[in-house]
Amino acid sequence: MAAAEEKLTKFTEESLVTVPFDVYRYDPAKGGEPRYQRYELRLAPHTPVLTGLLRIRDEIDPTLTLRYSCRSAICGSCAMLVNSKSRLACRTPVGPEVQAHGRIVIDPMRNQPILRDLVVDQQPFWTRYEQMEPHLILDPSKPMPADTPTRMSPAQVERFRDTPRCIACGACYSACPAVEADPGFPGPMALAKLYRFVVDPRDSATQGRLKKIQTSGLWLCLRCHLCTEACPKDVRPSERIRDLKELAVQAQGGTELGSRHAIGFLNNIEERGTLNELKLVRQTAGVGGVLGALPQGLRIWRKKPEITKAPPPIEGIDQVKKIYQALEDKKEGQE
């Protein structure tokens, strides 16, 4: 932090708290093992984690590296794990973290190769985004109105929901278990982006987009909502994925593999509040399907062996049921 900013701080010494940071350090080029390094700072409780990390870098250890730029949750540079959760460092205050965990453990984002310290290689994330063909596809026989903007009602703009707020930070991608389990899954951000183009009245490839995504990973989403929980901009990717599934079913009828999966999913999750993946595959595809899904199942199993065991009901199953109820109510309210 710049000394000039510090000088302006209105907080007195008493309101500061001691913040122990345990920061992940690793330089693959140098070899050796990843380790955590402890740094301690005295900070006002509302100080963003990013400010803390920059002070460490400026005043204690210039070898720490990370990405950052805007410091106001708009450039999407500073996503990382703060006490194991995918967060933007610049909009996570230190106080509540210290209160809940006694310290702040900082790791690089998950699901992306680590380049060094907190910097990951985001290429896989960008590639999946690009695979959604995230640009308007126009029908040459229906050009844009010349010299005038397209008319779009506020209701049509409303249909984008919060997807235009996405800052491509990757927090959702880092939090997503389906990304971890399956390299063929586009990830929450890419799917939210696809939704944004599917509902765009200017785009003429809606049907093609929906058809393509049915077989390119749409149904691999586990509906765990971890992406929505992680998203700092309230884009709510999991809800848009749900919308995409509905649109896909509407467009192509309930014959696709995935829509049967969806029905199986609902029954399944209401029982236990979490997925019994094996049972789900059985419900979706029948016994032959279980065999057919084996390669994917094996991939998942290699990374997460616990997934093939019947999971116990999760903590707070009542809340899960309530969430479902609330979602249903909300949907009805919209119609």
Next chain:
Amino acid sequence: MLQHDVVVVGAGLAGQRAALAAAKAGRDVALVSKLHPLRSHSGAAQGGINAAIGKEDSVETHIYDTVKGSDYLGDQDAIEFFCQQAGPTVIEMEHFGTIFSRGEDGSLARRAFGGAGFPRTIYAADRTGLALLQGIYEHLATETIRMYDEWFLLSIIVRDGRAQGITLFDRKTSKIEGIAAKAVIIATGPFGRMYGRTTNAHSCTGDGVAVAYRAGANLKDMEFVQFHPTALLESSILITEGARGEGGILKNAQGERFMTRYAPHVLDLASRDVVSRAIVTEVKEGRGFPGGYVHLELMHLGKEKIESRLQEICDFSRTYAGIDPVTQPIPVSPAQHYMMGGIGTNMMGETNIPGLYAAGEAACVSLHGANRLGGNSLLETLVFGKQAGLAAAEYATKAGDAMLQPGDLDREAARFQALWNRKDGESPWAIRAELQQTMDKLVGIFRAPEELFDALRAVRRLQERYRNVRVQDQSTTYNIDLSDALEVGNLVDLAEVIVVGAIARTESRGAHTRVDFPTRDDQNWMKHTIARRTPGGPELSYAPVAFTRFEPKERVY
């Protein structure tokens, strides 16, 4: 050695628009950016983009407002062209896919902005910059452009009287490379980080401007620095004018609504420079809060209005100042916001060096003159980004092959080695911290001659100390200690130009307020400052302002 027809440095709105134009013209284009393009600072713009497309509005009044806003230092031919292009530019961005906010009838929604005769600012909620950045980036994918994401500009090679390319390094590996190009476009954006109090992102360090200056490009009107009156304490995050537009009021430490003294009619809604000066005066005269700030009160608006209409501001205050604007006043003070100056160009983006172009906040056309109007700079990036792209593409079709020499890279490699090998030098952050303190304290809203001279001495001392700067982090993978060191060197050199220009300009115009020369002096100072680099520091000369139809008048709102 890499080779392209046109290399664009900077992938904010200006750089992307330039690359798009050059690619559409059929050239082989490279787009270099130290950040992923979507992380560029253009994405932080909230308010909107100006275009006189309403029935009651006209291009003519947009021209007049811009000329008046510039305090008559803007070039009127450029302003005319700029305002004529506004409508088509915004419509084009809409056709590229940008999602703008809409009115009930499905047309583009518009809001009122400071200094404008009509509501002519088109917006996308409170994230217009992000909407435009997404719009152009996603459209760019339909063209073939070679992207160099997270590559950092080191130098522009000028040989045989023309730009021949650039040197740069890959941040992921620290490998130094050269790109030979017939035309080079600089669009590296703002340089507000020479101030501690700035609304700019950490990456706004003026690299391209400093590098062009060292390569012999002229810088124009650098002394004009815009301050925004209401930035959040500590973080300096912008609190938009909207807060006062909704009825927010400013109070000093004695609980007085002090704007009654400075702008009895429009009060808190006076223009940016007036409110900024008022706050600084309150603080200087001892009526600010300790630490030098005032309060922006929203409490009287009620929870519902605050939370619905001022959502972002609520969020910012809670997250970044730890206060709740529903029950507590927001601590604010002015902060550096926008640089009117930059690499001097004409309306085609051409600089004084053949083959070198500039656009966006890094450039100075001059359009904003002594003071920029809100909503005009997003438009500038697109209008003049395109101009530069077209001009560079055309130049590249005619120019002979560009060539770099091995020595061009060796020089940069030696510079890196020196930074790494120094055993007991200065850390980049120590120099930056002192530069920021200097600029905050001595080169602010009110400028006194003795303070400016102090600032010049301080900046020159920092340039001296910078020769001994040291990079402690020895890693070649994403080394931000290294990029910091390079950025600080750029900021220090640009600070010198700003201070020298401010010392020379013995008048007050737009954002430049000299306490010893409180009025505008058209007789002597209706002219652009041009700074050229010499071994002894910037050498100033002056260039005439282009007039077409508006004669200078006193600027009253």
